[in-house]
Amino acid sequence: MESKTDQIKLNATTILENRKIAPGVYVLKYKKTKAFKAGQYIGLTTDLEVIPRLYTIASGASDEEVQILYNIKDDGWLTPRLSEIKAGSNLYVTDPDGDFIDDNTPAWWIASGTGIAPFYAMFRSGLTENKTLIHGGRFTHSFYFEKEFMKAMGSNYIRCCSQEKANGLYSGRLTRYLQTIKELPNDCRFFLCGSPEMVVEVRDLLINRGVKYNRIVAEIYF
Numbered sequence: 133m134e135s136k137t138d139q140i141k142l143n144a145t146t147i148l149e150n151r152k153i154a155p156g157v158y159v160l161k162y163k164k165t166k167a168f169k170a171g172q173y174i175g176l177t178t179d180l181e182v183i184p185r186l187y188t189i190a191s192g193a194s195d196e197e198v199q200i201l202y203n204i205k206d207d208g209w210l211t212p213r214l215s216e217i218k219a220g221s222n223l224y225v226t227d228p229d230g231d232f233i234d235d236n237t238p239a240w241w242i243a244s245g246t247g248i249a250p251f252y253a254m255f256r257s258g259l260t261e262n263k264t265l266i267h268g269g270r271f272t273h274s275f276y277f278e279k280e281f282m283k284a285m286g287s288n289y290i291r292c293c294s295q296e297k298a299n300g301l302y303s304g305r306l307t308r309y310l311q312t313i314k315e316l317p318n319d320c321r322f323f324l325c326g327s328p329e330m331v332v333e334v335r336d337l338l339i340n341r342g343v344k345y346n347r348i349v350a351e352i353y354f
Contacts, residue, residue, distance in 0.1 A: 140175070140183070140184065140226060141226060141227060142177075142180070142184070142224040142225065142226060143165040143166065143224070143225050143226070143227070144222060144223075144224055145162045145163045145164075145165050145222075145223050145224075145225060146162060146163050146220060146221070146222065146223065147160060147161070147162050147217060147218070147219055147220065147221045147222075147223050148161040148162055148163060148197060148219055149161040149219055150214070150215070150217055150218065150219065152215075153276060154273040154274065154276065155273065156203050156204045157201070157202070157203045157204075157246065157276065158201075158202055158203075158204075158214070158215055159190070159199050159200070159201055160199065160200045160202065160214065161197045161198065161199045161200075162197070162198055162199075162200075162223050162225070163197065163198075164191075164195070164196055164197055164198045165198075165225060166227050166228055167193070167228075168189055168193060168198075168228035169193060169228070169233055170189075170192065170193050170233070170234070170250070170253040170254040170256070170257040170259065171188070171230065171231075171232040171233045171234060171250040171253060171254060172188070172189055172228040172229060172230040172232070172233070173186050173187060173188045173189060173228065173229060173230045173232075174186070174187060174189060174198075174200075174225045174226050174227070174228050174229075175187075175225065175226035176200065176210075176223060176224065176225045176226070177210065177223075177224050178210070178213060178214065178217060178221070178222070178223060178224070180224060182209065182210070184224070184225070184226055185208075185210050185211075187200045187201075187202060187249075188200075188201075188230075188232075188249040188250045188253070188325075188351070188353075189228065189249070189250075189253050190248075190249040190250075190252045190253055190277075191253055191256060192253060192255075192256030192257045192258075193253070193256075193257045194257070195256060198225075200249075201246050201248070201249045201252070201276060202214065202246065203245070203246055230351075232250055232323070232325070232349065232351045234254050234259055234321075234323060235259075236259065236261065236262065237262065237320070237321070238262040238263075238317065238319055238320035238321075239262065239263055239264075239320050239321045239322070239323055240263075240264045240265075240266065240317070240320060240321075240322045240323070241254070241263060241264070241265045241266070241323050241325075242265075242266045242268075242306065242310075242322060242323065242324045242325070242326075242334055243265070243266070243267050243268070243324075243325050243326055244267075244268040244269070244306065244325075244326030244327055244330040245268075245269060245270075245274060245326055245327070245353070246276070246353065247325035247326030247327070247330075247351075247353050248267055248275075248276055248277065248325075249325075250323075250325055250351065251265060251323070251325065252276075252277050252280075255277075255280070255281065255284070255285075260284055260285060262320070263285070263288065264288045264289075264290070265281060265285060265288060265289045265290070266290045266292065266306050266309065266310070267281075267289070267290070267291050267292065267306070268292045268293075268294065268305060268306030268307075268326070268330065269291070269292070269293055269294070270293070270294050270295040270296075271293065271295055271296050272293060272296050272298045272301065274293070275291045275293075278291065290302060290309065292304060292305060292306040292308075292309045306330075306334070307330075307333050307334060307337060310334065310337055310338075311337070316338070316341050316342065316343060318342070318343075320347070321347050321348070321349060322334075322338055322343060322347060322348045322349070323349045323350075323351075324348065324349070324350040324351070325350070325351045325352075325353065326352075326353055327352070327353060328352045331350045331351075331352050335348055335350060
């Protein structure tokens with residue numbers, strides 16, 4: 133009988149680390165099998181009978197290891213099982229794909245939750261000049277990789293927290309923060325990554341503020 137994944141090219145690799153970094157949120161590392169560009173995604177599964185789920189790579193293009201940022205979906209098949217897997221276990225991944233790719237030109241990166249992953253990959257790949265990063269999260273622990281971003285990007289890294297207050301955080305959703313900006317730049321692209329609701333809301337907000345549609349690049353997380 134043909135497996136569900138027989139028509140999908142999968143590369144076998146080994147989990148190096150599976151670390152909890154916040155409530156329900158993990159960083160998984162595995163041995164790199166293929167070169168990739170910052171912003172691309174892979175499909176992964178722990179079982180050859182189960183169709184791979186897609187995750188954006190959260191590593192620099194020159195890093196020797198690949199890491200994936202994921203949160204547990206209670207109604208999902210993979211992430212509850214994935215969170216329990218230990219280093220040394222097998223993992224099956226597809227070749228990298230996707231065109232959520234930035235370059236050295238000016239850009240605003242706008243993320244919610246684990247949608248920070250592609251921007252961390254871009255950051256790790258050396259794309260920090262001419263970039264502004266706006267990250268939305270519910271809680272103070274929702275700003276993954278924040279220490280590295282703060283050190284390298286300074287005031288160009290803005291954290292918007294909707295449920296808790298703390299020094300250095302904008303109190304409110306990132307959409308409200310964007311509405312407080314008097315004038316948006318017209319010489320850059322806007323990269324959006326996160327939930328469908330956030331991406332649609334921010335895209336509409338930007339367009340209503342005069343940003344041209346072709347200056348907006350979006351990737352939705354489900």
